[in-house]
Amino acid sequence: MDAWLLIAPTVVYLLAFAIFPLLYSLYLSFHELDKMSNVFEPVGLANFVELSKDPDFLVSFRNTIGFVVAAVAIEVVLGFALALFFNRRFFAKDFVRTLVVLPMMMTPIAAALMWRFMLSADFGMLNYAISLFHGTPVNWVGQANTALLSVILVDIWQWTPFCFLLIYAGLQAIPVEILEAGVVDGANYRQMVGRIIIPLLKPIILLAILFRVIDTFKVFDVVFALTYGGPGRSSSTLSFYIFQNGLMYSRPGYGAAMSYVVVVVVIILVNVFIRVLRQERGV
Amino acid sequence: MTGHQKKLRQLLNNLFTYVVLLVIMFLILFPIVWLLISSFKSHLDILSWPPTLSVDLAAAVRNYQSVLVGRGFSELTRNSAIITAVSTAGAIVLGTPAAYGLSRLTFRGKNDLAFWILSNRFIPIIAVATPLYLIMRGVHLLNTLPGLIFPYIAFNLPLVVWIMKGFLDDLPSELDQAAMVDGCSRWGALWRIILPLARPGLVTTAIFCAIFTWNEMLLGLYVTSTRVSQTVPVGAAGLITMERGIDWGVSATVGIVTVIPVFLFSMLVRKEIVRGLTAGAVR
Numbered sequence: 001m002d003a004w005l006l007i008a009p010t011v012v013y014l015l016a017f018a019i020f021p022l023l024y025s026l027y028l029s030f031h032e033l034d035k036m037s038n039v040f041e042p043v044g045l046a047n048f049v050e051l052s053k054d055p056d057f058l059v060s061f062r063n064t065i066g067f068v069v070a071a072v073a074i075e076v077v078l079g080f081a082l083a084l085f086f087n088r089r090f091f092a093k094d095f096v097r098t099l100v101v102l103p104m105m106m107t108p109i110a111a112a113l114m115w116r117f118m119l120s121a122d123f124g125m126l127n128y129a130i131s132l133f134h135g136t137p138v139n140w141v142g143q144a145n146t147a148l149l150s151v152i153l154v155d156i157w158q159w160t161p162f163c164f165l166l167i168y169a170g171l172q173a174i175p176v177e178i179l180e181a182g183v184v185d186g187a188n189y190r191q192m193v194g195r196i197i198i199p200l201l202k203p204i205i206l207l208a209i210l211f212r213v214i215d216t217f218k219v220f221d222v223v224f225a226l227t228y229g230g231p232g233r234s235s236s237t238l239s240f241y242i243f244q245n246g247l248m249y250s251r252p253g254y255g256a257a258m259s260y261v262v263v264v265v266v267i268i269l270v271n272v273f274i275r276v277l278r279q280e281r282g283v
Numbered sequence: 284m285t286g287h288q289k290k291l292r293q294l295l296n297n298l299f300t301y302v303v304l305l306v307i308m309f310l311i312l313f314p315i316v317w318l319l320i321s322s323f324k325s326h327l328d329i330l331s332w333p334p335t336l337s338v339d340l341a342a343a344v345r346n347y348q349s350v351l352v353g354r355g356f357s358e359l360t361r362n363s364a365i366i367t368a369v370s371t372a373g374a375i376v377l378g379t380p381a382a383y384g385l386s387r388l389t390f391r392g393k394n395d396l397a398f399w400i401l402s403n404r405f406i407p408i409i410a411v412a413t414p415l416y417l418i419m420r421g422v423h424l425l426n427t428l429p430g431l432i433f434p435y436i437a438f439n440l441p442l443v444v445w446i447m448k449g450f451l452d453d454l455p456s457e458l459d460q461a462a463m464v465d466g467c468s469r470w471g472a473l474w475r476i477i478l479p480l481a482r483p484g485l486v487t488t489a490i491f492c493a494i495f496t497w498n499e500m501l502l503g504l505y506v507t508s509t510r511v512s513q514t515v516p517v518g519a520a521g522l523i524t525m526e527r528g529i530d531w532g533v534s535a536t537v538g539i540v541t542v543i544p545v546f547l548f549s550m551l552v553r554k555e556i557v558r559g560l561t562a563g564a565v566r
Contacts, residue, residue, distance in 0.1 A: 002469045006384030009377050010400065010440055017415075017437035018403045024414035082307070088300050096304065098553040099311055105549045107498040109516045110541040113523075113534055114318040123330050123531075125317060131333075157314070218407045221500050221516075225523050239409040239501075247505065252413045259410035270405045274398050283394045 022263070025256045032253035040253065047257035057258060059233045060241040063148055067219060067237060071155040072212045076205060078156070079163025083171050084193065086164075101165065103158045112225030115154045116141070119226075144234035147227045151235055154222045159215075163208045170204035171197065203280045210273040214266055238262050315542075321535035322346055329531040346536040354533075355510045356540050359518040363497055364544075366428055366514060370435035371492040375485065377436065378443030383473050385444065386451035387459065397448065404441035412505040419506055426512045434502055439492040446491065450484025451477065487555045490548075497545055515541050 029047055031040040051057045082100070086093070103111070118125050119140035127137040140150045174197070182196050198205075220239035223229055229236035229244070238258065246255035321329055323338035325345070351357045385397050415434050416425070424430035458480070459472035467475060478485070500516035507513045513521075519537050523529070 010381035021414035
């Protein structure tokens with residue numbers, strides 16, 4: 001009885017405002033908005049057939065995968081390196097750690113605006129730095145082969161701190177005796193990292209990767225504010241293309257169908273994530 | 284190794300630490316500082332090449348006045364503050380009893396339920412945005428603050444339950460048992476004994492809900508289209524899409540106005556942030 005009263009409100013609320021909209025979206029994916037009558041007409045599987053042949057969808061899908069793989073790989077490696085670095089002794093460590101956390105608190109759209117001042121072809125500070133070394137300036141956000149890279153860069157700037165915090169916490173949880181035993185056995189630094197630290201941190205690194213993969217797979221804000229998916233479709237991601245269909249092109253049904261591709265991928269990843277987490281905690 | 288060599292090595296080691304530290308701080312802080320400087324410049328000064336450090340107070344006044352008054356960001360800030368406060372409070376009121384129930388009671392499928400609640404945290408907003416738009420239109424809540432508050436409570440709930448459950452697990456259950464022996468009900472025990480002790484947990488949870496809510500943009504783009512109900516990130520998005528020939532001084536100012544509340548807030552509560560970030564994953 002108590003269990004029911006304590007937990008039911010949360011469950012009911014989630015069913016109403018999370019699960020119901022999610023199922024509603026599935027319903028919409030088999031419909032499309034009729035522009036004349038402004039009602040949703042059933043279209044069967046037409047939306048799903050369409051997306052399988054839609055080059056814009058396929059490019060957005062490929063961009064999303066590229067974005068996820070590049071961003072998460074770099075974030076985890078840098079986060080790990082940063083965590084090892086923080087094991088050194090230095091002045092005002094707590095304060096520095098607060099600063100390091102700052103990027104992930106930042107409103108994504110503001111971070112994207114901010115990076116326009118770094119990456120602009122006309123007045124960007126990155127090109128200024130390049131010009132100081134007599135390099136060739138690059139039109140980072142304005143050309144097809146670097147636009148997605150620019151989005152990746154902003155994500156790395158914002159979310160490396162997250163990987164760092166997780167991995168650093170894991171690092172500090174390793175009992176000192178284990179590390180001391182390694183030193184006594186004559187292990188050098190590289191062996192310590194490769195044979196002791198990385199194996200012990202494997203679950204945490206795996207959780208950090210999964211967490212970031214799930215989040216980056218849904219990337220929207222930075223694409224929207226930094227490149228608007230362009231030039232052409234070169235930096236368009238799934239969320240961005242779905243958004244355009246839902247809100248700009250009056251194709252909410254088609255958008256819902258595409259969003260279910262995202263939902264299915266996320267459900268699979270979340271199940272893996274939760275399995276790892278449960279294994280980790282033994283529940 | 285002589286003592287002299289040892290000292291030299293130590294010195295080089297320290298030098299390396301502080302050089303790396305400086306590079307890290309620069310990479311994190313420079314973009315933010317440059318955005319701040321740019322908000323004190325006119326559009327033309329920003330475009331001048333090579334970039335200068337000179338700021339122009341008259342331009343700064345124009346920028347901030349144009350953003351806060353002309354583009355209504357003071358109104359948007361108020362909307363964001365109300366939406367953030369109410370949906371954070373709502374999620375905590377709903378979610379804390381659930382966290383308590385999951386922490387203290389034993390029933391079949393408890394762990395599955397806990398992980399199901401957590402998994403709601405990962406629902407892609409892009410997949411529920413159109414349905415939530417249609418639902419809010421149906422109940423006449425488009426372009427109102429509750430139109431965003433209700434969904435944001437749902438997005439925050441999984442985090443509340445998860446973080447609070449972690450904190451409550453750390454409080455010995457003898458405490459509430461003693462209270463119940465003394466004649467308290469379950470709810471009385473939660474209210475009088477546990478909640479006062481769990482205050483640090485509540486603070487951490489509130490911070491995370493607040494930051495998420497403040498930063499959210501995608502759903503806002505769907506559900507609100509007028510200043511009366513728009514949040515700060517949605518207003519910033521409007522600047523990017525609606526205005527041709529963007530004024531860079533104004534756009535830098537929008538970035539600053541968007542993040543200042545978040546930065547002030549996170550400086551104020553920095554200890555809790557680090558604790559909370561690591562709470563969920565490393566326990």
